[in-house]
Amino acid sequence: MDAIHQGAIEVERIAILLAALTAAAVSLPASQDFDALITPFVEAHCVKCHGERKQKGDIRLDILDRDFSKGENAILWQDVSDMLITGDMPPEEEVRPPMGDVSQIIKAIDTELRSAAASMNERGRIALRRLSHSALDNTVKDLLGIDLLLSKNLPADPDLEGFNSLAVTLDANPEMVLKLQNNANTIAKLAIASGEDIREKRSYSIGTIGHGHNVEEGREFVTTSSSRDRKHTMWPKDFFVPQDGLYRIRVDGFARDYRTDLEEQGIEYTYLRENYEQSLKKRDRKPNDEPRLVSIIAIQASEARHMDAASVPGRRVGYFYIGNEMDSQYVDVRLNKGENIMVHYAAAAILNQSPTAVVEGEERLVADLLHVKSITVSGPEIETWPPPARQQLLGASDTVPNNVEERIGDFLFRAFRRPVPKNTLQSFNLLYQTGLDQGLTEQESMGNVIEGVLTSPRFLFNYDKGDGKDVWALASRLSYFLWNSMPDNTLIKLAENDQLQKPRVLRKQTARMLKDPKTQRFIEDFTAQWLGLKDIELMRPDPKLYEDYDPLLESLMRQESETFFQEVLEKNLPITSFLDSDFITINERLAKHYQIEGVDGSEFRKVALPKDNPRGGLLGQASILKITSDGTRTSPVVRGVWILENILGDPPSPPPADVMPIEPDVRGTKTIFDMLSRHREIETCADCHRSIDPWGFGLEHFDAIGVYRSQYRNGQSVYAKGSVPNGSFDGIADMKRVLLNRSDQFARALTEKLFTYALGHPLSFQERLIADDIAKANSQKGGGFKDLIIAICESPLFRGEIQSTQVAQN
Numbered sequence: 001m002d003a004i005h006q007g008a009i010e011v012e013r014i015a016i017l018l019a020a021l022t023a024a025a026v027s028l029p030a031s032q033d034f035d036a037l038i039t040p041f042v043e044a045h046c047v048k049c050h051g052e053r054k055q056k057g058d059i060r061l062d063i064l065d066r067d068f069s070k071g072e073n074a075i076l077w078q079d080v081s082d083m084l085i086t087g088d089m090p091p092e093e094e095v096r097p098p099m100g101d102v103s104q105i106i107k108a109i110d111t112e113l114r115s116a117a118a119s120m121n122e123r124g125r126i127a128l129r130r131l132s133h134s135a136l137d138n139t140v141k142d143l144l145g146i147d148l149l150l151s152k153n154l155p156a157d158p159d160l161e162g163f164n165s166l167a168v169t170l171d172a173n174p175e176m177v178l179k180l181q182n183n184a185n186t187i188a189k190l191a192i193a194s195g196e197d198i199r200e201k202r203s204y205s206i207g208t209i210g211h212g213h214n215v216e217e218g219r220e221f222v223t224t225s226s227s228r229d230r231k232h233t234m235w236p237k238d239f240f241v242p243q244d245g246l247y248r249i250r251v252d253g254f255a256r257d258y259r260t261d262l263e264e265q266g267i268e269y270t271y272l273r274e275n276y277e278q279s280l281k282k283r284d285r286k287p288n289d290e291p292r293l294v295s296i297i298a299i300q301a302s303e304a305r306h307m308d309a310a311s312v313p314g315r316r317v318g319y320f321y322i323g324n325e326m327d328s329q330y331v332d333v334r335l336n337k338g339e340n341i342m343v344h345y346a347a348a349a350i351l352n353q354s355p356t357a358v359v360e361g362e363e364r365l366v367a368d369l370l371h372v373k374s375i376t377v378s379g380p381e382i383e384t385w386p387p388p389a390r391q392q393l394l395g396a397s398d399t400v401p402n403n404v405e406e407r408i409g410d411f412l413f414r415a416f417r418r419p420v421p422k423n424t425l426q427s428f429n430l431l432y433q434t435g436l437d438q439g440l441t442e443q444e445s446m447g448n449v450i451e452g453v454l455t456s457p458r459f460l461f462n463y464d465k466g467d468g469k470d471v472w473a474l475a476s477r478l479s480y481f482l483w484n485s486m487p488d489n490t491l492i493k494l495a496e497n498d499q500l501q502k503p504r505v506l507r508k509q510t511a512r513m514l515k516d517p518k519t520q521r522f523i524e525d526f527t528a529q530w531l532g533l534k535d536i537e538l539m540r541p542d543p544k545l546y547e548d549y550d551p552l553l554e555s556l557m558r559q560e561s562e563t564f565f566q567e568v569l570e571k572n573l574p575i576t577s578f579l580d581s582d583f584i585t586i587n588e589r590l591a592k593h594y595q596i597e598g599v600d601g602s603e604f605r606k607v608a609l610p611k612d613n614p615r616g617g618l619l620g621q622a623s624i625l626k627i628t629s630d631g632t633r634t635s636p637v638v639r640g641v642w643i644l645e646n647i648l649g650d651p652p653s654p655p656p657a658d659v660m661p662i663e664p665d666v667r668g669t670k671t672i673f674d675m676l677s678r679h680r681e682i683e684t685c686a687d688c689h690r691s692i693d694p695w696g697f698g699l700e701h702f703d704a705i706g707v708y709r710s711q712y713r714n715g716q717s718v719y720a721k722g723s724v725p726n727g728s729f730d731g732i733a734d735m736k737r738v739l740l741n742r743s744d745q746f747a748r749a750l751t752e753k754l755f756t757y758a759l760g761h762p763l764s765f766q767e768r769l770i771a772d773d774i775a776k777a778n779s780q781k782g783g784g785f786k787d788l789i790i791a792i793c794e795s796p797l798f799r800g801e802i803q804s805t806q807v808a809q810n
Helices: 003-022 031-045 071-086 099-120 133-144 174-191 258-264 274-279 388-394 404-416 422-437 442-454 471-482 489-496 503-515 519-530 551-570 588-593 622-627 636-647 672-681 683-697 732-740 743-759 765-780 785-794 804-809
Strands: 200-204 209-211 222-224 234-236 245-257 269-271 292-300 315-322 327-335 339-344 356-359 362-365 368-379 583-586 605-608 721-724 727-730
Touching: 031 099, 071 099, 071 743, 071 765, 099 765, 133 174, 133 388, 133 519, 174 442, 209 222, 209 368, 234 368, 245 258, 245 292, 245 315, 258 368, 269 274, 292 327, 292 368, 315 327, 315 551, 327 339, 339 368, 388 404, 388 442, 404 422, 404 442, 422 442, 471 489, 471 503, 471 519, 471 743, 471 785, 489 503, 503 519, 503 785, 519 551, 519 743, 551 583, 551 588, 551 622, 551 785, 622 636, 636 683, 636 743, 683 721, 727 732, 732 743, 743 765, 743 785, 765 785
Parallel strands: none
Antiparallel strands: 200 368, 209 234, 222 368, 234 339, 245 327, 245 368, 269 356, 292 315, 292 339, 356 362, 583 605, 721 727
């Protein structure tokens, strides 16, 4: 039977199951009734794999405690229900129970879960938590109006279940506090600065562009021909970064291969070096209409000089593509005080000596060349001068206002995101006055106040205990969910007037916030965690196998997923768009990567897909395909686990500790399917791999950087078949149809991920019931993705008002 017919049968099966559940075919008010129903079902269909002799997945159902008031038991029974709903249990090779029996068991488990949740009578578990690194940095920017990183050099936020913003992992250990104090001191000095505006825009051209000895100056352009070392780089002479911050680097110029130009014109050229004459003319080259990669490297200002045979030093902080006609390209980079930058032609060949040739009697560089007319450095990025915090606390002039204490109070109110206790206000006023008494200037003393604010627990932590009456906690919960930053003045005013918790007001504010540009922070932070985009820089592809891959393409891959997410959100599209869509959001470079014609320019835009194109939805995006590969080859196991965890919300058990890794195929004669067969033959591995591998094989037509392929490098045909409960497929198109038949499961998984991110903790079984009800209601009324987020923000669980007694009523 083909996948389409199986999909139709699956749709019918789910429809029958849902109808049976909706009709509440069974009513079980007492646990005794549950035992009477569940015991024979388990004995008939479950104990063979989950009984005394065998416990697949380390689960034994015949003695699984049926006391649902214990959270760990409730979670296990909830997982059992999920597997029955999706058809993962019992396995297909076993005798399948009648659909009516299955629906009865699912309804019985659901009834027991809701009854237990009601009897536990607990509020949601919203907990006080430290701001994540990204939230800290966004809050500093919104509070102070300067773009400096409070998170600079801090230990990484720990990861739990894909999230690095959960209360249980976000502490403030001594190492973090020490580094944070140093960062706060640096930020405070700039935030309160006055005097001459440090923001500058400096342009450099012939004569003021420094360069290595293998770079040539012409009348208009500085030209380089190699990416080998610093002899081939250029930099702005005598530039010195005045202050840590964000700077814009603009380069005016173009890049093209002079060999191609000469040969097309029929002009002969002869290299001065014999080895270049023998090799360089024959070397592969890029077409001149293909943009070239340029990198910006941060170095210490003292290092901006020529050095023989020295590798390119410093930090690569930014990249851009430059075309073959005169153009202006820029990139925003983060620089430290005392640094300069180097322009490095990353796309050029690695040549040790200059490729000088005789052309019509003249000596010229003949190779793939970057011609730079000017370099412009602008920054640091600061909203106004003097900085906003300076103006708020001490005014814009040199005259200190007479209401400094009142200004400090207003500043603390914004920084701490709620009314400030009187003793706290007194402490900060005393800190300011003590500084003056000790001979500090007003600016220096106020710098101490700002530094104290940035290191205060009231700034670092959201004091949110899930109290539905705490409007200030609600304002912060909403803003850190949708903006990953502090509440704005509108939210503060509504909280001040005790209006924010009103349903109509909350809904209106949620809709307003989702239209604000700051929603981009939510998009970037949530996709980094949900989809794993934060890990895209790990496992760099082997350059010998993937020559077209570069760091800028990697960045564009991530941007594609973010702009796609943004499109689904802004247009309120169905959440099934994440599973499959008739469009993608790409720019010219990604269009080339995907072999899609007619897309020009660096701007991302919505592009319609033909029906037979495999790219629609998340699973055709290079970012997802890259992070689920190992840099040399694809990994059906990693990809299968990714789908189970992030799309279906059904993470597999971790592998046993004694399982040997897959042996590499050094001869290149085996397919990945053959290599994985060993795991399928080991009993302790087979069960999990039966559920993992098929999903991964469905993506095998995409290589490790997301390029579509029909064959492996060894010439064998790609194996992209899979069979899962209630569906089979051959290739990505078929697999998407199977996933669309599980759209309810995806809706539950996505809603639970959103709630986890919003509340800052993994959901309890009571909270999962509420999240699943919201997902179901949104699907039933045909709601889109924006509708789902609004429903989350309106929910009593998000507002901190829910009690478990309300679960059973949903």
